[in-house]
Amino acid sequence: MLSVPAFPFSELRLNLNLVSTCLFSYIWIDIRGGEIYIVSESRPLCGGPVVSNGTVGYADCAEALSLTANELQMRVGKMEEVTGRFLFVLHSHIPYVMNHGAWPHGEHWLFEAAAETYIPLLKMLRRFQGERRTPAISIGMTPVLVEQLKSEGFRERFGEFLDYKLKLATKDVDLLEESGDTRMAALAGRWRNFYLDTAQVFTDVCHGDIIDAFRQLQDEGLVEILTSAATHGYLPLLSRDACVRGQVKAGIDVYERAFGRKPKGIWMPECAYRPAGKWTNPVVPLETFVRKGVDEILVEEGLEYTVIDSPLLGNANLLGVYSDQELDFSKVKFSRTPYLPYRLSSGLQLFVRDHVTGYQVWSRHHGYPGDPYYLEFHKMKDTSGIKFWRITGTDVDLGGKKPYDPEIAESRIKENAEHFAHLANRLMAEFKAKNGGPGVLVAPFDAELFGHWWFEGPEWLYQVLRLLETTDGVVPVTCGEMARVSETAEVIDLPEGSWGENADHSVWLNGKTKWTFLELYPVERKFVLFVQEKQEKWQQDDELRSVLTEAAKSLLIAEASDWQFLIHKGSALDYVEKRFRQHVGEVARFLGMANVLAAGESLTADDRGFVNQCNRDNDCFQNLDLSWWCEDV
Numbered sequence: 001m002l003s004v005p006a007f008p009f010s011e012l013r014l015n016l017n018l019v020s021t022c023l024f025s026y027i028w029i030d031i032r033g034g035e036i037y038i039v040s041e042s043r044p045l046c047g048g049p050v051v052s053n054g055t056v057g058y059a060d061c062a063e064a065l066s067l068t069a070n071e072l073q074m075r076v077g078k079m080e081e082v083t084g085r086f087l088f089v090l091h092s093h094i095p096y097v098m099n100h101g102a103w104p105h106g107e108h109w110l111f112e113a114a115a116e117t118y119i120p121l122l123k124m125l126r127r128f129q130g131e132r133r134t135p136a137i138s139i140g141m142t143p144v145l146v147e148q149l150k151s152e153g154f155r156e157r158f159g160e161f162l163d164y165k166l167k168l169a170t171k172d173v174d175l176l177e178e179s180g181d182t183r184m185a186a187l188a189g190r191w192r193n194f195y196l197d198t199a200q201v202f203t204d205v206c207h208g209d210i211i212d213a214f215r216q217l218q219d220e221g222l223v224e225i226l227t228s229a230a231t232h233g234y235l236p237l238l239s240r241d242a243c244v245r246g247q248v249k250a251g252i253d254v255y256e257r258a259f260g261r262k263p264k265g266i267w268m269p270e271c272a273y274r275p276a277g278k279w280t281n282p283v284v285p286l287e288t289f290v291r292k293g294v295d296e297i298l299v300e301e302g303l304e305y306t307v308i309d310s311p312l313l314g315n316a317n318l319l320g321v322y323s324d325q326e327l328d329f330s331k332v333k334f335s336r337t338p339y340l341p342y343r344l345s346s347g348l349q350l351f352v353r354d355h356v357t358g359y360q361v362w363s364r365h366h367g368y369p370g371d372p373y374y375l376e377f378h379k380m381k382d383t384s385g386i387k388f389w390r391i392t393g394t395d396v397d398l399g400g401k402k403p404y405d406p407e408i409a410e411s412r413i414k415e416n417a418e419h420f421a422h423l424a425n426r427l428m429a430e431f432k433a434k435n436g437g438p439g440v441l442v443a444p445f446d447a448e449l450f451g452h453w454w455f456e457g458p459e460w461l462y463q464v465l466r467l468l469e470t471t472d473g474v475v476p477v478t479c480g481e482m483a484r485v486s487e488t489a490e491v492i493d494l495p496e497g498s499w500g501e502n503a504d505h506s507v508w509l510n511g512k513t514k515w516t517f518l519e520l521y522p523v524e525r526k527f528v529l530f531v532q533e534k535q536e537k538w539q540q541d542d543e544l545r546s547v548l549t550e551a552a553k554s555l556l557i558a559e560a561s562d563w564q565f566l567i568h569k570g571s572a573l574d575y576v577e578k579r580f581r582q583h584v585g586e587v588a589r590f591l592g593m594a595n596v597l598a599a600g601e602s603l604t605a606d607d608r609g610f611v612n613q614c615n616r617d618n619d620c621f622q623n624l625d626l627s628w629w630c631e632d633v
Contacts, residue, residue, distance in 0.1 A: 083473040084339070084428025085440040086136075087351055087482055088465065089307055090447035091267050092118065093142040093232050095562040098153050099617045105575035110148055111161040115198050117451040118149070118210055120458040123201060125214075125222050127462065135465045136476035139214070139447065140226035140267035143254035144560070146211050147620040150258065155208040162202065166195040168384035187388050187404060215259045224478040227255040227263035227303075230621065233559035234508050235294045236274035236496060239281065239521045241632035242528045243559065244294060248301050249628040250556060250621055257623065265479045266303045268294065269561050271353070271444075272498035272505065273308060282509060283517045292632070295348040305349035305483045307444050310338040311503035312494050313352065339431045339439030341486035344494065349483050351442045353499065357423060361445055365394045368416040368460065373408045375455040376401050387455075413456050417463035425473045440482060441474065508564040516564055516580055523587040527555055530594060531629045537598055538626060544597040548626055550611055551590035553618050558583035586614055 094113050097106045121139070128135045148154055169192040176185035206213040218225050229235060230250035238244050248266075255263045276293035298306070314335040336342070338352040360367045368374075376389045379398045389401035390409070424441055431439040450457030468476045500507035509517065531538070531548060538545045563580040566572055593607050603611075 082438050082475045083425060083432055084438045084475075085482060086424055086428075086468055086474045086476045087440060087442045087444075087479060088137045088461070088476065089140065089226070089267075089351075089442065089444040089479060090121070090137070090450070091140040091142075091228075091444060092145055092447040093140075093228070093269075094145050094148065094448075095560050096144050096148065096231060096557050096618070096620060098148050098151055099619060100579060101575065105572045107157060108161070110154065111158050113448050113452055114149065114154075114158055114210060115162065115165070115195070116455070117448050117458075119198050119201050119206075120451045121447065121461075122206070122210065122213055122217070124458050124462045125217050126205070128465075129217070129220070129222055133469065134221055135223070135469065136478050136481065137465065138224040138226055138265065138479040140228055140265075141211075141214070142228040142230075142232050142267075142269075143251040144231045144557075144620060146254050146258045149210045150212075151619055153619065158202065159199070159208075162195055162199040165385075166192060166199065169195055169386055172381065172384050172386055183403060184388055187406075188386065190406065191386050211258050218259060224265070224480050225255075225259055225263075226265040226267050226479065227251050228267040229269050230254065231556045231560040232269040232562060233556070234269055234272055234505070234561035234564070236272050236498075237282070237505060237509060237517065238559060239517075239524045240528050241292050241297065242532075242629045243524050243555075244292075244297050245301070245632055246552065246629045247556065247559065248297055248303075250624060252301060252303075253623055253625075254621070262302060264302075264304045264483070266298060266306050268298075268306050268308075270498045270500060270508070271307055271309050272500075272508075272561075273312065273494055274496045275494060281521065282505075283514055283521065293344075293346065295344045295346045297632075299346045299348050303348070305351065305479055307351050307353060307442060307479075308494065309353045309497070309499035309503060310355055312497045313338060313342075313492075314495070336490075336492065337431070337435075337439070339428070339441060341440060341482060341489040342492045343486075343489045345491055349486060349489060350492075350494075351440065351479060351482065353444050354427070354441050356427060357420065357441060357443050358445070360420060360423065361443070361449070368420070369449070369454040369457070370394050371412050371416065373405065373412045375404055375409070377453055377455075409456055410459075413460050413463060417460050417467060420460075420464050421467035421471070421474075424468065425471075428474050440477075440486075507568050508561055510568060513564040513567050516567070519581070519584050520558060523555065523558070523584055523591070526591055527551055527587060528629055530591060531626050532633070534594075534598055535627070535630055538594075541597065543603070544594060545626065547590050547593045547597065547603075547611060549624050550614050550618070551587050551594070552624050552626060552629070553621050554583045554586035554590065554614065556621060557618060558587060586618075590614075 092113075094110045097110055100106055102108055125135065125137075169188055172188035173185055173192055176182075176188055202208065202210070214223065214225060217223050228251055229247035231247065233243070233247040235244050235247065238247070251266075252263060272294075274291075274294050276291065276296060278288055279291040281287040338354055340352075342350040342352070344350065361369070364370045370391060372391050372393050374391050375387055376391050376398075377387070379389045379401050380387045388404060390404045392401045424443075428439055428441055450461055454460075465476060468474055496505075497503045498505060498507070527548075531552075534544075538548055558580060563576050566576045589610065593603055593611070596603060596607075
C-alpha cells in the first residue's frame with residue numbers, strides 16, 4: 001500500500017481536495033489512530049465505506065470528499081456506539097408500456113412516475129450533494145424500468161408530455177387569474193413551476209437520460225442502486241428454473257450496461273421467495289419435480305443480499321404491504337426478531353422489513369400519506385388533470401375536498417418526519433436495551449409512493465434522512481454497507497411467501513388470475529425445451545437465433561407480475577388482459593416460426609414483418625443471450 005502523510009480528521013476535506021481523486025481510487029481510514037492515508041491500490045466497492053472489525057475500512061474518495069470528519073467516523077468506525085442502523089430501501093418499477101398505448105393506460109404511467117417520483121428523488125439526492133452530504137439510501141430499479149427510461153422513445157415523448165402539462169398549468173393560471181380566484185391561481189402557478197423545473201432538470205441535468213444521472217450519483221457514493229428480475233417476474237411462480245435464471249441474468253446484464261458495474265443487491269419482485277425442494281405445478285398439479293431455491297440462483301449469479309418481509313420469519317400472520325387495515329402491533333409475535341440481518345445456507349443475506357415503521361408510510365388511512373392537509377390524489381381539475389385539493393379527511397367524498405394549502409402541508413411534513421425519526425430511534429433503543437447490541441431497522445417501500453401517490457413524500461424522505469443523519473442514535477446505512485458488517489449473521493431457513501396479503505402468493509395466484517398461468521406455463525415449457533434441444537442449430541443460424549430472441553423478449557414481458565396484480569385489483573382490466581394475451585401469443589407464434597426454420601424451411605414475408613414489428617414495439621432487452629435459458633435442465 002502506497003501512502004502519503006496522514007491528515008487529521010479536522011483537515012479531511014481540505015487535504016483531500018488537494019489530492020486529485022483521479023490519481024487515487026480509495027482512501028484508507030484508520031479510526032483508532034485518527035489518520036487517513038491516501039492509497040493508490042483499488043478494491044471492489046459497491047456504494048460506500050467498508051467496515052472491518054468496526055474500525056478500519058476503505059472508502060471511495062468521491063464519497064469521502066462530501067463527508068465531514070464526524071460523519072465519516074459515524075459511518076465507518078465506532079459501530080459499537082450506535083443505537084442501531086437504518087436501511088431506507090425504495091423499489092422503482094413500471095411494467096413495459098413503451099409503444100403499448102399512452103393514456104389512460106400505457107406510457108402515461110411511466111411519464112407520471114418519471115415526473116412525480118424519479119426526478120424528484122434525483123433532485124433530493126442532488127440536494128444532499130450540494131450540501132456536501134451523503135445520504136444512506138438504497139434504490140432498486142427494475143431492469144425493464146431502466147430500459148424504458150433509457151429509450152429514445154421515452155426521451156422524445158416524455159419531453160412532449162412535460163410540454164403538454166406545462167401548457168395546461170399555464171392555461172389554468174390565466175383562467176383563474178381572469179376569474180379573480182387568486183388562491184387557486186397561485187396553486188396553478190406552483191404546478192406550472194413544477195413542470196418547468198422538471199423539464200429543466202430532465203434537459204440540463206439528466207441530458208435526457210435519467211438513469212445516467214442516477215449512475216453518476218451512485219459513482220459518487222450518494223446512493224446504492226439495486227437490481228431486480230428483468231420484468232419483475234414473480235420468481236416463485238415461474239414454472240422452470242431456466243425462466244427464473246433468464247429473468248435474473250437479463251436483469252444483471254441491463255444493470256451492468258446501465259451502471260457500469262456488477263450489482264450486489266437485488267430486490268426480489270414482491271419480496272417473493274421459494275426454497276429448494278419438490279415443486280408441483282399449482283394450476284395443473286400433475287407435474288412435480290425438484291427445483292433450486294430462488295436464493296440459490298441469485299447467489300450463483302453473484303448477488304449477495306435482498307429484502308424479505310417479516311412474516312416469513314415465522315409465527316406472524318400480518319397483512320401484506322398492499323393492505324390498509326388497522327393493526328395492533330403489540331399482539332404480533334415473531335419466532336425471530338426482524339431487527340437483525342440473517343443469511344440463508346446459500347449465502348444470500350436477508351434484510352427484514354419492519355412493519356411498525358412501514359405501517360406509518362404505507363397506510364393511506366392510518367399513516368402519514370392520509371394526513372388531511374396533504375394533496376388529494378384522486379381529485380383533479382377536469383380540464384387539465386391538475387390537483388388543487390387536499391385530502392381533507394379519508395371519509396370525505398371528492399365533492400367535499402378543500403383547497404390545498406402548501407404552507408400547512410410543509411409544517412405537517414416536518415411533524416411527520418420528526419415522528420418517524422423518533423419512532424425509529426425508540427425501536428432501536430428498545431432493541432439494544434433488550435438484546436445488548438444494535439439492531440437494524442429496514443424500511444422498504446415502492447418508490448412511486450413518494451411523489452406520485454404521496455406528493456409530499458420526497459420532501460418527507462429528505463427530512464427523515466437529515467434527521468437521522470444529524471442526530472446521535474440510529475445511523476442510516478445502505479444495503480451494501482450493512483452487508484459488510486453482517487457477514488456472520490445467523491443462518492436460517494425460510495418458507496415460501498411474499499410481502500403480499502397473507503404473506504403468500506394469493507395476490508398473484510387466485511381464482512381471478514389462474515387463467516394467466518394456464519396460458520403462460522405451456523409457452524414457458526415449450527420455449528425452454530426448444531432453446532435447450534436446438535442449441536446447436538440456433539447458434540449457427542442467425543435468423544433462427546433472431547426469432548428465438550424475440551420470443552425471449554416477449555416471454556419476459558408476459559412473465560411480469562404486474563398483469564396478475566392488476567387483474568387481482570380490478571385495475572385497467574381490458575388493457576392488462578389484452579397485453580398479457582398479446583405477449584403470450586407472440587411467444588407461441590415465434591416458436592412456430594422457429595420450428596419452420598429448424599426444419600430448413602423459409603419464413604413468409606408476413607412472418608418476417610411480424611418479427612420486425614415486435615422488435616420495434618418491444619424495444620427492450622436487445623442484448624439477450626439464449627444460453628441463459630440453457631443452464632438449468
